Amino acid sequence: MSSVVINELSLNFGNVEVLKSLNLDVAEGEFLVLLGPSGCGKSTLLNCIAGLLDVSAGQVIINGINVTWEEPKDRGIGMVFQSYALYPQMTVEKNLSFGLRVAGLPRKEIRDRVDRAAEILQIGALLKRKPGALSGGQRQRVAIGRALVRDVDVFLFDEPLSNLDAKLRTDLRVELKRLHQRLGNTMIYVTHDQIEALTLADRIAIMKDGLIQQLDTPLGIYNRPENRFVAGFIGSPGMNFMQGLLECSDDQWQFSTEGLTMSLQDYQFTREPVQGTPVEFGIRPEHILIGDNAASQPIQSVIDIELIEPMGADTVVWSKLGGSSFTLRVDSEAVLSKDQSLPVGFSAARASIFSSADGLRV
Amino acid sequence: MLEAGPHGTKPRRIVSPHNIMLYGFLIVAALYWLLPLYVMVVTSLKGMPEIRLGNIFAPPVEVTFAPWAKAWDSACTGLYCEGLKVGFWNSIRILVPSVVISIVIASVNGYALSFWRFKGSEVFFTILIFGAFIPYQVLIYPLVIILRELGLFSTLGGVILVHTIFGMPILTLLFRNYFASVPVELFKAARVDGAGFWRIFFQIMLPMSLPIFVVAIILQVTGIWNDFLFGVIYAGTRNFPMTVQLNNIVNSTQGVKEYNVNMAATLLTGALPLIVYFISGKLFVRGIAAGAVKG
Numbered sequence: 135m136s137s138v139v140i141n142e143l144s145l146n147f148g149n150v151e152v153l154k155s156l157n158l159d160v161a162e163g164e165f166l167v168l169l170g171p172s173g174c175g176k177s178t179l180l181n182c183i184a185g186l187l188d189v190s191a192g193q194v195i196i197n198g199i200n201v202t203w204e205e206p207k208d209r210g211i212g213m214v215f216q217s218y219a220l221y222p223q224m225t226v227e228k229n230l231s232f233g234l235r236v237a238g239l240p241r242k243e244i245r246d247r248v249d250r251a252a253e254i255l256q257i258g259a260l261l262k263r264k265p266g267a268l269s270g271g272q273r274q275r276v277a278i279g280r281a282l283v284r285d286v287d288v289f290l291f292d293e294p295l296s297n298l299d300a301k302l303r304t305d306l307r308v309e310l311k312r313l314h315q316r317l318g319n320t321m322i323y324v325t326h327d328q329i330e331a332l333t334l335a336d337r338i339a340i341m342k343d344g345l346i347q348q349l350d351t352p353l354g355i356y357n358r359p360e361n362r363f364v365a366g367f368i369g370s371p372g373m374n375f376m377q378g379l380l381e382c383s384d385d386q387w388q389f390s391t392e393g394l395t396m397s398l399q400d401y402q403f404t405r406e407p408v409q410g411t412p413v414e415f416g417i418r419p420e421h422i423l424i425g426d427n428a429a430s431q432p433i434q435s436v437i438d439i440e441l442i443e444p445m446g447a448d449t450v451v452w453s454k455l456g457g458s459s460f461t462l463r464v465d466s467e468a469v470l471s472k473d474q475s476l477p478v479g480f481s482a483a484r485a486s487i488f489s490s491a492d493g494l495r496v
Numbered sequence: 497m498l499e500a501g502p503h504g505t506k507p508r509r510i511v512s513p514h515n516i517m518l519y520g521f522l523i524v525a526a527l528y529w530l531l532p533l534y535v536m537v538v539t540s541l542k543g544m545p546e547i548r549l550g551n552i553f554a555p556p557v558e559v560t561f562a563p564w565a566k567a568w569d570s571a572c573t574g575l576y577c578e579g580l581k582v583g584f585w586n587s588i589r590i591l592v593p594s595v596v597i598s599i600v601i602a603s604v605n606g607y608a609l610s611f612w613r614f615k616g617s618e619v620f621f622t623i624l625i626f627g628a629f630i631p632y633q634v635l636i637y638p639l640v641i642i643l644r645e646l647g648l649f650s651t652l653g654g655v656i657l658v659h660t661i662f663g664m665p666i667l668t669l670l671f672r673n674y675f676a677s678v679p680v681e682l683f684k685a686a687r688v689d690g691a692g693f694w695r696i697f698f699q700i701m702l703p704m705s706l707p708i709f710v711v712a713i714i715l716q717v718t719g720i721w722n723d724f725l726f727g728v729i730y731a732g733t734r735n736f737p738m739t740v741q742l743n744n745i746v747n748s749t750q751g752v753k754e755y756n757v758n759m760a761a762t763l764l765t766g767a768l769p770l771i772v773y774f775i776s777g778k779l780f781v782r783g784i785a786a787g788a789v790k791g
Contacts (some may be wrong), residue, residue: 215684234690280689
């Protein structure tokens with residue numbers, strides 16, 4: 135059963151279309167991540183689901199009930215914000231129980247729910263403190279607790295980890311995933327951090343300009359991006375692109391760019407290829423092999439190393455191939471030096487090809 | 497092992513050309529502004545014979561509090577000789593409701609204008625702010641007519657209404673800017689928690705806006721207490737505030753000019769704003785600064 139359904143949702147601020155007739159279907163218990171660059175409308179979409187923004191057109195349905203015109207509190211959602219948004223003059227306990235007191239629940243019920251949330255999030259020792267006396271990680275935990283006590287089906291997260299330092303972010307990310315596994319609630323999570331998206335999500339919706347570009351599992355998005363934008367957005371360092379043409383010789387499809395022809399024998403076409411189409415050939419840095427492994431690959435070439443970036447676990451090598459910038463990710467054990475010639479090899483099976491005309495996968 | 501030469505905290509010279517210049521200027525400036533106050537205090541403690549000697553800077557030989565007692569209790573303000581105490585209580589009766597009403601309305605205004613944007617709220621705010629730039633002398637006569645039609649002319653209610661109206665633009669601006677510095681996510685979180693307009697105002701926003709309330713109270717208390725014009729025009733003879741009565745005492749020209757009584761009366765009238773500044777100076781600066789840094 136679907137937990138959250140968005141039907142043809144549009145939102146305009148004056149003449150600016152922020153969301154354009156957007157459709158989305160989130161399954162019950164699913165962890166959905168909305169990912170995109172700044173200004174793509176992902177936070178706006180979350181605010182529309184929460185009822186904090188009035189939509190211009192379309193519907194929001196949560197748990198089978200049309201809540202398009204409902205107040206946020208009546209939608210069965212809990213929300214966690216980037217800046218924690220804890221009430222500064224209230225203790226942690228009062229922060230957690232505020233919504234319940236507003237709803238007029240009996241005291242015992244309130245205490246039980248607060249205790250349960252405090253136990254789940256391990257903030258029992260902090261209940262009497264004020265938010266100002268908490269660290270960033272503790273504050274965010276309290277903020278999650280405030281959503282938790284509401285006993286709702288859908289959790290909305292608006293970049294909850296962006297204000298934390300890198301180490302804490304990694305820790306809390308794992309905790310969030312555990313929390314999701316333990317509670318089994320539907321969670322919709324907005325972020326601009328692709329690592330967060332890839333690690334947390336059951337499915338990722340990549341957004342740009344108020345539209346969902348692709349909605350798929352993390353691996354699906356990573357391995358088979360549907361268009362040029364998604365391919366370039368996911369992955370760091372980004373996918374290598376080469377401009378060229380699709381050509382057919384002896385019943386074999388080939389990609390040709392300046393001074394280079396690559397066999398597309400292993401490539402699975404999504405659409406029927408057309409002779410002479412201008413396309414972009416994309417291959418991820420981590421799918422390029424060097425040394426002995428390169429020799430066994432169907433496509434081979436030699437590059438001149440321009441720059442070496444050791445990153446600890448692996449090393450990123452910058453170079454040029456076919457007139458475009460070309461990066462590859464190699465084992466940090468590999469002995470490399472600047473200006474060295476390096477034989478590389480890769481397979482079209484792991485590549486993505488996009489039409490230059492509309493940017494869609496070929 | 498430390499090498500020879502500078503180490504640790506850099507020593508600061510207390511007597512340096514820079515400090516001499518700085519403190520010299522500050523002391524001169526302080527003297528310049530304190531001298532009139534000194535003359536007033538000294539004069540108010542002298543008897544008339546001593547004043548006639550003309551040494552205005554000399555401290556009193558015989559200290560007397562009679563001028564203070566007379567100023568408070570029996571100085572003549574026009575026809576009545578009941579001193580300033582009547583005006584003092586009139587001022588209090590004008591001040592308290594005006595301050596309370598104007599701040600209550602302005603804080604709700606500012607809150608609504610920052611968080612509950614409605615169609616035309618920007619226009620409404622602009623018009624309100626525009627009100628702050630209209631010289632109020634222009635509005636005096638129209639207000640006289642309006643108050644007369646409302647039956648409020650020459651009443652306590654009338655002058656309170658006028659003070660409330662004239663305090664509105666600047667106070668609303670003050671509160672709106674303060675609330676604009678409150679993260680909007682806090683407001684959103686409260687809405688998700690189910691709180692409505694008033695609950696968010698009273699339980700979330702009010703507890704965190706003490707500094708700006710202090711600023712508003714100081715502005716209004718000093719402003720309304722020091723007001724002369726509205727008091728003399730709208731309050732009516734029976735409700736004249738302290739400032740108006742002070743003027744009547746000082747400017748009534750029967751017989752000898754009692755400088756000591758006049759000085760005492762002036763000091764009494766100025767006492768309340770002075771006390772407010774002394775007590776709340778620190779809070780005032782903090783409130784203004786809080787708004788300035790975050791807004």
